[in-house]
Amino acid sequence: xxxxxxxxxxxxxxxxxxxxxxxxxxxxxxxxxxxxxxxxxxxxxxxxxxxxxxxxxxxxxxxxxxxxxxxxxxxxxxxxxxxxxxxxxxxxxxxxxxxxxxxxxxxxxxxxxxxxxxxxxxxxxxxxxxxxxxxxxxxxxxxxxxxxxxxxxxxxxxxxxxxxxxxxxxxxxxxxxxxxxxxxxxxxxxxxxxxxxxxxxxxxxxxxxxxxxxxxxxxxxxxxxxxxxxxxxxxxxxxxxxxxxxxxxxxxxxxxxxxxxxxxxxxxxxxxxxxxxxxxxxxxxxxxxxxxxxxxxxxxxxxxxxxxxxxxxxxxxxxxxxxxxxxxxxxxxxxxxxxxxxxxxxxxxxxxxxxxxxxxxxxxxxxxxxxxxxxxxxxxxxxxxxxxxxxxxxxxxxxxxxx
Amino acid sequence: xxxxxxxxxxxxxxxxxxxxxxxxxxxxxxxxxxxxxxxxxxxxxxxxxxxxxxxxxxxxxxxxxxxxxxxxxxxxxxxxxxxxxxxxxxxxxxxxxxxxxxxxxxxxxxxxxxxxxxxxxxxxxxxxxxxxxxxxxxxxxxxxxxxxxxxxxxxxxxxxxxxxxxxxxxxxxxxxxxxxxxxxxxxxxxxxxxxxxxxxxxxxxxxxxxxxxxxxxxxxxxxxxxxxxxxxxxxxxxxxxxxxxxxxxxxxxxxxxxxxxxxxxxxxxxxxxxxxxxxxxxxxxxxxxxxxxxxxxxxxxxxxxxxxxxxxxxxxxxxxxxxxxxxxxxxxxxxxxxxxxxxxxxxxxxxxxxxxxxxxxxx
Numbered sequence: 071x072x073x074x075x076x077x078x079x080x081x082x083x084x085x086x087x088x089x090x091x092x093x094x095x096x097x098x099x100x101x102x103x104x105x106x107x108x109x110x111x112x113x114x115x116x117x118x119x120x121x122x123x124x125x126x127x128x129x130x131x132x133x134x135x136x137x138x139x140x141x142x143x144x145x146x147x148x149x150x151x152x153x154x155x156x157x158x159x160x161x162x163x164x165x166x167x168x169x170x171x172x173x174x175x176x177x178x179x180x181x182x183x184x185x186x187x188x189x190x191x192x193x194x195x196x197x198x199x200x201x202x203x204x205x206x207x208x209x210x211x212x213x214x215x216x217x218x219x220x221x222x223x224x225x226x227x228x229x230x231x232x233x234x235x236x237x238x239x240x241x242x243x244x245x246x247x248x249x250x251x252x253x254x255x256x257x258x259x260x261x262x263x264x265x266x267x268x269x270x271x272x273x274x275x276x277x278x279x280x281x282x283x284x285x286x287x288x289x290x291x292x293x294x295x296x297x298x299x300x301x302x303x304x305x306x307x308x309x310x311x312x313x314x315x316x317x318x319x320x321x322x323x324x325x326x327x328x329x330x331x332x333x334x335x336x337x338x339x340x341x342x343x344x345x346x347x348x349x350x351x352x353x354x355x356x357x358x359x360x361x362x363x364x365x366x367x368x369x370x371x372x373x374x375x376x377x378x379x380x381x382x383x384x385x386x387x388x389x390x391x392x393x394x395x396x397x398x399x400x401x402x403x404x405x406x407x408x409x410x411x412x413x414x415x416x417x418x419x420x421x422x423x424x425x426x427x428x429x430x431x432x433x434x435x436x437x438x439x440x441x442x443x444x445x446x447x448x449x450x451x452x453x454x455x456x457x458x459x460x461x462x463x464x465x466x467x468x469x470x471x472x473x
Numbered sequence: 474x475x476x477x478x479x480x481x482x483x484x485x486x487x488x489x490x491x492x493x494x495x496x497x498x499x500x501x502x503x504x505x506x507x508x509x510x511x512x513x514x515x516x517x518x519x520x521x522x523x524x525x526x527x528x529x530x531x532x533x534x535x536x537x538x539x540x541x542x543x544x545x546x547x548x549x550x551x552x553x554x555x556x557x558x559x560x561x562x563x564x565x566x567x568x569x570x571x572x573x574x575x576x577x578x579x580x581x582x583x584x585x586x587x588x589x590x591x592x593x594x595x596x597x598x599x600x601x602x603x604x605x606x607x608x609x610x611x612x613x614x615x616x617x618x619x620x621x622x623x624x625x626x627x628x629x630x631x632x633x634x635x636x637x638x639x640x641x642x643x644x645x646x647x648x649x650x651x652x653x654x655x656x657x658x659x660x661x662x663x664x665x666x667x668x669x670x671x672x673x674x675x676x677x678x679x680x681x682x683x684x685x686x687x688x689x690x691x692x693x694x695x696x697x698x699x700x701x702x703x704x705x706x707x708x709x710x711x712x713x714x715x716x717x718x719x720x721x722x723x724x725x726x727x728x729x730x731x732x733x734x735x736x737x738x739x740x741x742x743x744x745x746x747x748x749x750x751x752x753x754x755x756x757x758x759x760x761x762x763x764x765x766x767x768x769x770x771x772x773x774x775x776x777x778x779x780x781x782x783x784x785x786x787x788x789x790x791x792x793x794x795x796x797x798x799x800x801x802x803x804x805x806x807x808x809x810x811x812x813x814x815x816x817x818x819x820x821x822x823x824x825x826x827x828x829x830x831x832x833x834x835x836x
Contacts, residue, residue, distance in 0.1 A: 171525075214691055261604055390680060393673045468689075469686035472682055
């Protein structure tokens with residue numbers, strides 16, 4: 071019966087089976103042809119995309135991960151979104167220096183080889199730009215999950231705990247650590263700097279030099295970047311060159327004029343670092359319509375929370391009137407992407423697809439209405455609303471808002 | 474039989490996996506950290522720290538000595554900044570506008586400029602000094618930076634045209650939006666309300682599309698501009714909560730049971746002065762009701778029943794739902810001689826609800 075819905079149910083014998091194909095006759099590529107491989111050419115549409123009119127220049131801009139075409143949870147580095155403020159720079163390991171100064175016993179300079187001599191750890195974490203889904207505050211805008219939710223990636227990092235490096239320089243000089251900060255900055259021309267409270271710096275922050283097993287890509291901060299689990303991507307400083315222990319937040323451009331959230335009455339929230347629980351259906355979605363016939367269908371998506379583990383994801387097919395609990399795929403660390411699946415059937419009925427994540431703190435992903443009631447529509451950042459895709463009888467999906 | 478065997482095998486594998494997980498059978502260990510460090514790296518020299526540690530704190534610490542006036546700043550700004558930010562800091566194209574926008578923060582699309590939004594002057598000085606001009610960062614002299622910052626203040630009407638900014642008067646400049654920020658209060662304002670058991674069934678009566686995507690194709694395959702969407706919100710479908718033919722089945726759903734039980738709990742308030750139910754329930758002036766459905770009449774240990782109930786017990790009458798409903802509707806008529814003084818429930822929905830509530834303690 072299953073065959074009826076599949077492509078193999080064609081009339082008559084399938085020539086792909088009955089006729090000997092070229093690939094079964096002639097030889098393929100040799101092992102010396104591609105020392106470092108790329109995806110097969112049939113997958114060439116699975117790439118990062120940027121939206122030209124979003125920013126003034128592609129040098130200070132963002133592109134989006136093609137999450138509609140990925141599965142599992144790990145993002146390949148080659149299609150993981152990029153955000154630069156003065157472009158991605160080439161910095162050789164030999165030219166790399168990391169300074170720790172400020173309220174430490176001994177200001178230190180490390181070179182790259184020093185970093186690799188400290189005990190290191192491996193962790194999978196998601197990195198989400200605070201502006202992910204930001205275009206959707208005022209309404210449904212961009213037709214594609216890559217554009218609405220693609221400012222996110224999820225990798226396995228290898229790195230040295232930041233606390234190890236701080237300990238090396240000696241934190242005794244800082245006195246009471248409760249009101250201390252760590253200011254981190256990059257080596258690029260924007261020298262993007264952010265202040266991180268000491269409590270977080272000593273908790274799970276990593277000074278990372280590998281991702282998904284290999285060196286960081288240039289666009290992700292080669293050779294060394296900061297990993298700040300669960301917190302907004304802007305704090306994950308790339309090309310990390312300096313760590314300064316301070317007695318107050320620096321109030322840099324990236325933590326005052328940007329990455330602060332304006333509310334309806336004009337006041338703004340600052341220090342909104344953590345990324346709240348969020349989820350989205352990646353398939354079906356506008357760039358990944360239902361291409362098969364009626365019958366078995368897998369609805370799939372991603373869920374994550376900066377507060378820890380995802381504990382549950384519910385899926386609605388009727389715009390939030392009723393919900394079914396989805397099946398979770400293999401989970402990574404805390405503060406990592408979780409894959410969810412709803413294994414179901416589709417008979418061509420129209421759907422308003424939504425997903426709703428819950429995390430280990432009991433937090434439930436809010437609706438757009440709930441978010442707007444709290445914050446208005448001018449926040450730009452931290453939009454973790456429930457997303458709706460309208461899927462019509464042909465399986466075409468569109469970004470919509472519902473009552 | 475094969476399916477059953479497969480199912481058994483799967484549950485065996487799952488049980489084993491769950492056991493491994495529950496036992497915390499992970500061999501992962503955190504990186505060690507000796508108290509006295511590893512002796513890696515070298516001391517940073519004073520001139521190295523001076524070269525890199527140029528950030529300026531909100532209280533002005535970190536500022537170098539220097540000065541610059543509005544007049545000089547206007548010249549420097551025209552040279553170094555105006556190609557992107559405009560001669561009057563009004564912004565060119567998508568590049569940031571640096572001036573004006575006062576009183577727009579509470580409006581749609583607020584204009585967030587140095588004048589209207591930035592809380593600290595230190596941020597302006599630090600950013601211009603360290604990251605600007607775009608493409609020529611860190612090429613401005615300290616005095617140039619003072620002058621340019623003075624001009625940006627002037628373009629925002631925050632200082633007069635004869636103003637000179639220096640490390641000495643830096644702290645005296647008052648920023649318009651200095652008090653416009655509050656520290657993240659999501660935990661109090663949002664988390665407390667959003668950490669709830671989410672609705673699963675009958676969460677809304679109807680759902681319709683209120684807005685459709687502004688763009689249809691954001692990045693067309695053959696290049697060119699994003700394609701707008703012609704569809705209007707009204708053209709979408711309307712979803713209704715319970716389709717007519719499914720209405721009966723709908724009442725069977727577990728979540729609607731939950732709602733019914735919730736209603737029943739409210740109805741049970743009328744009974745609570747005499748009856749207890751649930752864990753640790755005791756007999757009061759009425760018998761405890763935990764597990765009452767299906768129980769034989771008059772058989773709760775230690776409760777002194779009326780003759781009417783003693784008689785029903787010997788007859789072996791059971792608390793079926795029909796018995797329960799009839800009794801609750803009019804106790805004295807259904808069980809003449811009962812000592813229960815309750816007048817009865819007039820509303821059938823209340824009866825159904827309270828029965829559901831009583832049944833919920835049967836487990």
